[in-house]
């Protein structure tokens with residue numbers, strides 16, 4: 001049975017290997033999972049307790065409106081309840097936004113390399129893809145503006161960018177958004193924004209009042225340690241929220257995800273502690289890479305993108321050799337950057353293991 005032409009050309013998302021198989025496949029006792037930009041720590045203890053408390057009520061469908069989660073975000077962000085949308089991960093919201101706003105033949109503009117899902121959702125919509133190369137590993141806002149025309153229905157910016165970790169200042173971003181046509185949906189993917197330590201960083205969610213075509217997406221999968229539950233949110237003008245409401249399936253955010261995300265937002269001190277840990281470790285790893293003579297991209301996220309060319313083996317081989325030493329990273333090969341590797345910031349011990357494994361490859 002043939003699927004539609006749009007579906008036939010897609011490739012499934014390639015996740016890393018199944019975690020339980022990785023250690024045995026590589027003959028190591030345990031593995032540092034530094035391949036998916038996850039938080040090395042689990043959910044906050046209070047979140048674990050809240051989820052456990054909610055388990056006996058799983059016979060009931062979840063709250064269709066995510067009322068408790070909406071209420072706490074209204075307080076935290078200072079937005080109105082009708083400016084919030086929720087998804088089964090921010091990926092679901094990306095997909096729904098493309099479905100709602102992009103018709104076949106229209107243009108989707110996104111940076112490259114960046115999060116692979118942007119390309120995928122453009123293909124799904126049978127859109128014309130307009131990837132814009134990075135400039136010195138950072139998002140080139142000027143080049144992005146230059147390709148936007150009357151056909152452009154969606155522009156995506158990832159800040160900090162995955163896989164490079166590079167950051168564009170919010171002042172430059174604001175100018176960029178204000179220079180785009182109001183008929184173009186601008187999606188600002190902030191999956192890693194909680195890790196940003198740049199002092200001049202501004203919270204972008206308040207911008208949706210000024211820019212009715214802007215959506216800011218965030219996730220609980222990263223700093224909150226809830227990747228396994230799949231929950232993300234978007235802030236946008238009420239008419240965009242309503243469009244997503246018409247499209248989404250009933251009860252798209254599970255009951256446990258709602259409980260966990262709501263509780264997680266009650267602990268900003270623990271979020272700050274995680275941000276501080278990542279900032280310290282990011283700095284320490286960067287210094288160690290410099291000492292090894294390795295080029296890397298300055299990062300504002302919980303990962304580093306580094307060049308692994310010039311070792312005694314081809315760059316593409318490096319992730320496999322690191323795996324054999326108990327460290328799982330993401331190869332740049334799949335992101336059109338074959339000589340590069342993306343490594344998440346883990347615990348101090350995991351980061352040490354990565355640095356030692358990399359150093360051992362040079363011997």
Ligand SMILES: Cc1ncc(COP(=O)(O)O)c(C=O)c1O
Nearest residue numbers: 089090091115162191219221232
């Ligand atoms: C840039 C970016 N956006 C979105 C996501 C996915 O977030 P979620 O788990 O909320 O679907 C990721 C996950 O790696 C990401 O890197």
